[in-house]
Amino acid sequence: MKTIKVKVFRKQDEIHRYDTYTVTCKKGQTILDLLFHIKENLDETLSFRAFCRSGICGSCALKVNGHPVLACRTQVKTILDKGPSNKLIIEPLDGFKIIKDLIVDIEGKQEVLKRFELWLEEKKPPKNKEFKVLREEAKKYGKETDCILCLTCCSVCETLKENTPFAGPFAFVRTYRFIVDSREKDEKKKERLETSINASIWSCVQCQKCVAFCPKEIAPAQDIQKIRKETIKAGYTETPGARKLSHYLNWVYATGQINRLYLPLDVYDNEKAVREFINFCKEHGVKIWEIPHLPDGFLALRDLIVRALIKDGDIENIDFKKIRKIDEKIEKLLKGDSKCE
């Protein structure tokens, strides 16, 4: 039994404030128990969301001492052990409009769910048989099936702060779950890839915050990477994201680094921007490198190392066309031809 101060964010009639309650904690008490205690004994006007009380419905997500948690699954003691041992600050999730006190508006995200049509569109099963999902396949989307739509991932997402067309990590977790399901129609999978591209999947900056804070230990950022890979495999290689990836792969393979100067050209075909930048630098006497200076023999050695590292079958799949073009530029430069464009 310990007496602590609990500071709770309040929003009523457009007025924001914090109210502080003095509470005596009990053993095993969760943040949700604490909120119910305040509501039932100290302040009946306090509003928050909760339903299942068992980490299943996702409705009780909020912020405690600055970090998003599920109130029903988080013990007060665990939080106090981590920080100032007698203080709790409870606030609504970041990134959402606050309706009242700890309740945020999730309607926009419900719209995303509808737009993504996150349900299985089943192929016809083999004649006189039903689909069997083998354990190996179920493992591929076991974690994704655990998503409870608590929207914690959206509240910490760096991309959502800047980019509203980005659907939010949860949408891609669910999408991935259906993309790898062997029962789903192929045309629906293709449609899901297109929906993901239109929902700005390439703008995720891979900050990994969604992975760090997901209460169900799902890794949305990794699912986003997997869907991106599927879009490329399906031939969607002309999106700016895919072209950027191709720039990274080709330049890092060729020279060990990316080439910021050529990035706009490779991604947006914006040769004018590159030219203007080069001329600007020349006019102002600023030295720029268009192609990095590599030591003699680097290109041959690099190919040898890569061949040793990559299994034979895989190396045949690498598209060397662009890489060889970069190699040519570098070789010209090494021979002293400064006009290596």
Ligand code: FES
């Ligand atoms: S109340 Fe349902 S997840 Fe917490």
